[in-house]
Amino acid sequence: MAKILLIDDDELFRQYVATLLERSGFQVRQLANATGLAEVLDANGLDAIITDLFMPEVDGIEVVIKAKRRRPDLPVIGVTGARTDGVDNPCIAAMIRLGASGVLRKPVDQHELLILLNRVLDPGQP
Numbered sequence: 001m002a003k004i005l006l007i008d009d010d011e012l013f014r015q016y017v018a019t020l021l022e023r024s025g026f027q028v029r030q031l032a033n034a035t036g037l038a039e040v041l042d043a044n045g046l047d048a049i050i051t052d053l054f055m056p057e058v059d060g061i062e063v064v065i066k067a068k069r070r071r072p073d074l075p076v077i078g079v080t081g082a083r084t085d086g087v088d089n090p091c092i093a094a095m096i097r098l099g100a101s102g103v104l105r106k107p108v109d110q111h112e113l114l115i116l117l118n119r120v121l122d123p124g125q126p
Contacts, residue, residue, distance in 0.1 A: 002047040002121055005040060007031045007063060008079070009055045013106065017050065017079075020110050021117075034058035034066075041070045047121055050113075053080035053091060053103065061091065064098045075120035077113075078103035 004026045008014040011032065018028045031040070035057055040046075049067055053060035060078045067074050078095045080103060092103045101120040104113060 001025060001027050003027045003029070003045060004117070005029050005031065005046050005049045006051075007034050007037075007049065007055070007060075008052040009033055010052070010081070013052075013081075017108065017113070020113070024114055026117075034063050037063060037066050038070070041067060041074075046071075046074060048075040048077065048117060050077045050079060050117070053078050053095065054082055060100075061094050061098065064095055064100050068099045072099075075101045077101050077116060077120065079106055079108055080104075081106035 004021055006014055006018055006021070006028055009032055014030050014032070018030055021028045029040070033055055034051065037058065049063065051060045051063040064076050067076050076099065078092070078100045080092065095103055102116050104116065
């Protein structure tokens with residue numbers, strides 16, 4: 001059972017995604033923010049992270065940077081409720097350049113999320 005860390009300051013969205021992932025057979029740890037991310041990365045055998053892009057204190061770009069420093073092989077998927085065109089594109093592009101496996105727009109399509117998550121957990125999968 002893959003262990004997923006889900007970081008999002010929107011509690012309703014976080015609960016929705018956690019339920020979706022748990023029903024799909026994943027073990028999920030939830031955080032409302034990423035201020036203690038280093039400790040979680042060190043203490044848990046995580047298989048992937050799903051993180052919001054825009055959060056107070058520690059944003060998704062910082063999550064990617066911190067995660068990749070400690071675990072370069074750890075897949076990170078970004079999600080955002082912000083516009084994905086125009087002004088927000090540089091932030092999304094930065095996440096990708098820093099190593100995120102993808103960035104999905106909220107409301108997240110459950111099938112798209114599961115396909116991306118399964119693909120990053122098993123890169124040999126078609």
